[in-house]
Amino acid sequence: MNQSVSASGGGANRPRARPPEDEPSPMPEQLYFRDQVVVLTGAGQGIGKAYALELAARGAKVVINDLGVSPSGQGPDLSVAETTAAEIRAAGGEAVADTHNVATPEGGEALVKKALDAWGRIDALVANAGILRDASFPKLEWDNLDAVLAVNLLSTFYVGRPAFQAMKDSGRGGRILLTTSAAGLYGNFGQANYSAAKMGVVGLTRTLGIEGAKYDIRVNALAPFATTRLSSEKNAADQSRAPGKLAPLAAVLCHPSCPSTGEVFFAGGGLFSRVSIQISDGFVLKPGEGAEELFASWDKVRAGPVRELPPSGSSLRPYYEERIQEAASEPEFGHARRNQ
Ligand SMILES: NC(=O)c1ccc[n+]([C@@H]2O[C@H](COP(=O)([O-])OP(=O)(O)OC[C@H]3O[C@@H](n4cnc5c(N)ncnc54)[C@H](O)[C@@H]3O)[C@@H](O)[C@H]2O)c1
Numbered sequence: 001m002n003q004s005v006s007a008s009g010g011g012a013n014r015p016r017a018r019p020p021e022d023e024p025s026p027m028p029e030q031l032y033f034r035d036q037v038v039v040l041t042g043a044g045q046g047i048g049k050a051y052a053l054e055l056a057a058r059g060a061k062v063v064i065n066d067l068g069v070s071p072s073g074q075g076p077d078l079s080v081a082e083t084t085a086a087e088i089r090a091a092g093g094e095a096v097a098d099t100h101n102v103a104t105p106e107g108g109e110a111l112v113k114k115a116l117d118a119w120g121r122i123d124a125l126v127a128n129a130g131i132l133r134d135a136s137f138p139k140l141e142w143d144n145l146d147a148v149l150a151v152n153l154l155s156t157f158y159v160g161r162p163a164f165q166a167m168k169d170s171g172r173g174g175r176i177l178l179t180t181s182a183a184g185l186y187g188n189f190g191q192a193n194y195s196a197a198k199m200g201v202v203g204l205t206r207t208l209g210i211e212g213a214k215y216d217i218r219v220n221a222l223a224p225f226a227t228t229r230l231s232s233e234k235n236a237a238d239q240s241r242a243p244g245k246l247a248p249l250a251a252v253l254c255h256p257s258c259p260s261t262g263e264v265f266f267a268g269g270g271l272f273s274r275v276s277i278q279i280s281d282g283f284v285l286k287p288g289e290g291a292e293e294l295f296a297s298w299d300k301v302r303a304g305p306v307r308e309l310p311p312s313g314s315s316l317r318p319y320y321e322e323r324i325q326e327a328a329s330e331p332e333f334g335h336a337r338r339n340q
Contacts (some may be wrong), residue, residue, distance in 0.1 A: 029238040029256050033060035037119045038254055039111060041065045041102045041159055042129030044080035044275060046228040047179075047243040051126055052084060054247035055254060056093035063115045064088070065129070071230050073147050075129035076101075102129050103150035107152060108158030124175040124254035125163040127156040129143040132230055145193045152179075152197035164208070171214025175254045178205050178272055180221040180264060185275060198223075202264055202277075209262020210312050218261035220253050222246070223275065225268025241269045248272075262311070278306040279319075284327035 038055050042048040044066030056062050064085045068077030081097035098114050100107035115122045131151045133144035156178050167174030183191045184198025201221055208219035225231070226243040248269045252258060253265075254292035263276040283300035285293060294301070307319070327333055 007200050026251075031058060031257075033058045033251075033253050033255065034121075035061075036123040036254075036256070037061045037115055037121050038124040038126065039062070039065065039115045039122055039159070040126040040128060041111070041155065041162065042067075043126070044068060044097075047224050047226055047246060048126065048128040049084050050226075050243035051128065051166070051250040052088065052095070054244070054251055055124075056088045056091075056095060057338050058251060060124075061094040061119050062088065062256075063096055063098055063111070063118065065100060065102060065111050067099060067101050068127075068135055069131065071131060072133050073151060086232045102127075102155040102164065103147075105158045107254075108155065108337045109162050111159055112162040113280040116166060121170060121172075122163055122166045122174065123172070123256070124177070125159060126177045126179075126250060126254065128177075128179045129155055130179060130181075130230065132191070132194055135192075135195070136190050137192045140192055148193040149197050149200075151205075152194060153200040156201055160204070160208070167217050168215045173218070173256075175256070175258050176208065176212075176217065176219040177250060177253045178219065178221040180205070180223045182223050182225065182266065185223055185264070205264060206262050212261065218253075220258075220260050220262070221264045222249060222253070223264065223266045225266070245270050275306050278308050279316075280306055282320075282323060284324050286327075286333055296328065 014082050020087045030214060033055055036059070037059045038052075040048050040052050040055075040062060043052045043062070043064045048066070049064075052062050052064055062085075064081045066081035066084070068080030069075060076099070081099050085095035085097040096114065096118050100110045100114075102108050112122060129151055131148060133148050135141065135144060160176060160178070163174070163176065169175075175224075178201045179198075180201045181194065181198040182188075184200075184202065187195055204323045205219055205221040207215070211217075212219050224243075224246050225241065226246055227238055227241045228243060231241075249265060249267045249272055253260065266273045266275050280301065281302060283294070283297045
């Protein structure tokens with residue numbers, strides 16, 4: 001592909017085209033995607049398109065899925081996916097369009113089948129499709145809850161499961177990049193449906209990171225920030241937060257040499273950070289103490305040095321057992337007001 005369709009406009013050493021077939025495989029740090037097939041949902045425009053341009057520029061064969069709906073999920077426009085696929089092909093890349101609705105199990109299955117039918121493999125999935133239907137909690141209508149959960153959360157299952165299965169069956173593993181949001185990680189007024197969906201994606205990321213480990217299927221999530229029709233920042237002329245600024249992270253997390261799994265990242269405007277889930281050192285009630293003592297020590301429950309969450313939910317148990325043992329070994333433990 002030529003430079004004009006480059007999404008991220010990266011550094012001078014950034015590869016611009018697939019190396020000829022007779023050249024030896026490039027060094028991993030060059031992040032080529034030769035022979036790699038990447039499926040991207042919601043990639044006809046916005047952030048997904050930026051990822052697709054980046055990955056195609058690096059040699060990936062891309063499946064551009066997009067239903068072409070409005071920001072709230074209305075009115076399909078089936079030309080959106082093909083327009084982006086054609087743009088990639090015109091620039092020398094390889095792309096096919098797909099217009100399945102990924103918010104259904106059938107749509108997810110059909111999308112993965114499309115990649116397998118076209119190129120016989122799937123190496124990475126970017127689950128990026130998303131919609132918004134904001135309302136303050138008392139005004140949230142069930143239709144708007146269902147639709148937002150279906151597109152932002154359930155679609156990651158509907159596409160993710162068949163993609164995971166194909167990656168496992170291939171014996172080569174794969175990479176899955178899911179899309180979360182700061183609205184889910186930190187909350188946002190009027191976005192109860194969207195926040196819950198996007199935080200559900202984090203739970204899925206953590207668990208698939210664990211389940212995928214033995215197959216070398218690495219699963220991560222990105223909370224993006226970019227000027228698109230979905231974002232609150234509407235100044236499209238401001239290139240400092242263009243979707244292309246996120247694209248380098250998609251290249252890193254979709255590449256076979258991706259170093260991470262089960263992790264959550266934030267990216268926007270050229271900044272890339274890891275988001276962690278932490279737990280405080282906490283406070284242990286002594287035998288005989290109850291709600292009053294807990295209330296009196298509420299600052300200790302909430303504050304104190306934070307520890308990063310262990311690698312899985314079930315490994316939290318040794319952590320809290322250790323904390324309880326630590327507390328029990330303190331001299332005053334067992335001499336509480338209401339000793340039993
Ligand atoms: N823009 C931001 O700052 C921001 C912030 C946080 C999270 N996100 C998330 O990033 C992702 C991309 O958002 P964007 O800002 O590029 O928005 P966008 O509206 O430009 O792109 C989303 C795409 O998803 C497609 N889509 C929606 N429902 C679909 C379905 N059922 N099947 C197939 N395609 C479907 C839409 O047609 C659209 O092209 C979304 O998941 C969004 O929630 C964006």
